[in-house]
Every structure is written in structure tokens, then in C-alpha cells.
Amino acid sequence: MAEIRFDPFSQDYIIVNDKRLKRPIIAEKEDDCPFCANSKKRHPGLPLQYSAISIENLYPALSMDNPSEKHPFDVRTLYSKTNAIGRCEVILYSDDHELLFYNQPQSLTMSIIELWIQRYTELSQLKKIKYIFIFENRGSHIGVTIHHPHGQLYALSIIPPKIIRELELTGKYFKSTQKCLQCDIINEEKRENKRIISENEHFIAFCPFYSKWLYEVHLVPKRHVTNLSDLLMIEKEALAIILQHVRKKFDKLFNRPANFMMMLYPSPVNAKDYSFHHFRIEIVSTERDGIKQKYRAGVETGLNIWTNDISPEQACEIFNKIPD
Numbered sequence: 001m002a003e004i005r006f007d008p009f010s011q012d013y014i015i016v017n018d019k020r021l022k023r024p025i026i027a028e029k030e031d032d033c034p035f036c037a038n039s040k041k042r043h044p045g046l047p048l049q050y051s052a053i054s055i056e057n058l059y060p061a062l063s064m065d066n067p068s069e070k071h072p073f074d075v076r077t078l079y080s081k082t083n084a085i086g087r088c089e090v091i092l093y094s095d096d097h098e099l100l101f102y103n104q105p106q107s108l109t110m111s112i113i114e115l116w117i118q119r120y121t122e123l124s125q126l127k128k129i130k131y132i133f134i135f136e137n138r139g140s141h142i143g144v145t146i147h148h149p150h151g152q153l154y155a156l157s158i159i160p161p162k163i164i165r166e167l168e169l170t171g172k173y174f175k176s177t178q179k180c181l182q183c184d185i186i187n188e189e190k191r192e193n194k195r196i197i198s199e200n201e202h203f204i205a206f207c208p209f210y211s212k213w214l215y216e217v218h219l220v221p222k223r224h225v226t227n228l229s230d231l232l233m234i235e236k237e238a239l240a241i242i243l244q245h246v247r248k249k250f251d252k253l254f255n256r257p258a259n260f261m262m263m264l265y266p267s268p269v270n271a272k273d274y275s276f277h278h279f280r281i282e283i284v285s286t287e288r289d290g291i292k293q294k295y296r297a298g299v300e301t302g303l304n305i306w307t308n309d310i311s312p313e314q315a316c317e318i319f320n321k322i323p324d
């Protein structure tokens, strides 16, 4: 059974699941793509035509079938662990293997956003679930084996330490200033006006002052919105527009689909009140110069200190030179 182990030196969690090594597929072409209609290896039960649907991951890192324990992460033991409870889903954007996100109809992007919200809302009803992480790994340098347009969802029975740490810091900021850190950062970005790459009435996208990757963009609602499900219709439309605009910039950087990770950060579910949290989406690319990739190497992995070879202000300039 898959388990989550606890590193007592760093407080990190490790999902250990040796069944996932057997994940078979490298599907560059439609012939052997599990998400294409005419493929020999088609995912069981998948409709021939579809847009914005979610399916269960056949090789999940987490499972709701794993039993709950009386003492998860028992701190009295040296080697603390718990069963890997949760759910892993694949979020298929479209039945078109070649469709590029930035080029797709805006109505499809809206359907994908609605699907994110629907899965987030439904899975948050499960009392065991504490954090719902929606993300997309894109490109072979991120380890993607299936190149059909899709994202993923992990519904976790734990709040990840990174999220706990962030909520502690933003909670402290809120307590001492009565203000939201992200709202203040939006105001500062607008005041300085040298890292903004896209903006509309309800959303702003910028290369943060504290970028860890050469090409890193945060997309943030201008209103203080805690979760995906709190977005108004007009804000969802604004998100669809800015998301396609930003993703186009990434794909035009080196005139090919960029390697990146897109990650959505809502607040935890079935937990205490985190209404001071401000929802955001991050897109971080491993691209360096169109040929080489940036890796999370010794200093980043060993010390969690990041080295960035261009400033976010410079990255913003490069993004803004790309014609719309």
C-alpha cells in the first residue's frame, strides 16, 4: 500500500508508491495516446469526443481505498508515516491531441475553469480531504510522458508543509497589519509597474520580485478571493482571457510549446478559517535560453536557496516584447 513518510529533519512529506514505476506510456503520437479517439491504447470508458472532463488516474499516487489510521504520523515513532489517502484525477482539456491552450476557444478555457471549480467543490465534501491541488506538467523536461493537453488534480488528506508555512506567514502579516499580503503585493506591483506582463479589470499577471525560476509568472485576482469557488462569473471570464494571454507568451518565448508547471493555490478545505488567504495561479518554466533548461540542482535542492540568472524585471521585459 502507498504511504506518506515524514522527514524529521525537514518536515517534508514523501509519497512512496512503488507501483507507479510501472506507468507505461510515452505517447508522443496520437496512435498510442490513451486520450485520443483512434488510439490502440485508449483509456477505458473515455468518450470519443469530449472537452473539459475529469477521469480517475489509472496510476494514482493516492487512493481513497487506503484505510484511515488511528495515529497517522505517530510522533512517538522515529519513522513516522501514514497511509497515502486521497484521490488523483486527470483533467483532460480537449480530445484534440495538438490543441494549444492559448489557441483554443475562450469557451473551452471557461469550461476548464468550471471543471476545476466543480472538482474542487465536490472533493471538498469528502471530510478526509484537506488540500486540493490542481496543476499541469507540460513538456518532456518536466517528465511528461503523455503529450495530450491535460492537467491533474491531487486531493490530499494532509495540508502540505509548504502551504502550512505560507499560511503561517500570511496569517502573521494579517494579524499585525489587518491586511492581506497578496493584496498589498498587487498594489506594490501596480505602483512599481516593472514586472506586470498582463492585466485586465479583474486579474493581474506579473513576474514576482522573488521569482525562483527565470520565467515565472503569478496570476492573481485583484479582488481578495480565497478559493477558486469564490470567483464571480465576470472574474472567471477575466481569468480565461489572462490565462490564454500568459500561456501564449510562454509558448512564444522560444516559438515552441514551453516546458512549464502551472499550479493553482487555493486555501485548505475541511480545516480552520483561512479567509486571509488570497488565491493565485503560478506558471513556472524550466526554460533557460531556448536550448538549455534550468534544473533544481545542488544549491536549490540541498539548501532550498535559488539561483536566478535573470532578474524578474528583465524577464518581464522579454515577455512584454513578444507581440500579442
Ligand SMILES: [Zn+2]
Pocket (backbone or CB within 6 Å): 029, 030, 033, 034, 035, 036, 096, 097, 147, 148
Ligand atoms: Zn492524444
Ligand SMILES: [Zn+2]
Pocket (backbone or CB within 6 Å): 180, 181, 182, 183, 184, 223, 224, 225, 277, 278
Ligand atoms: Zn488579498
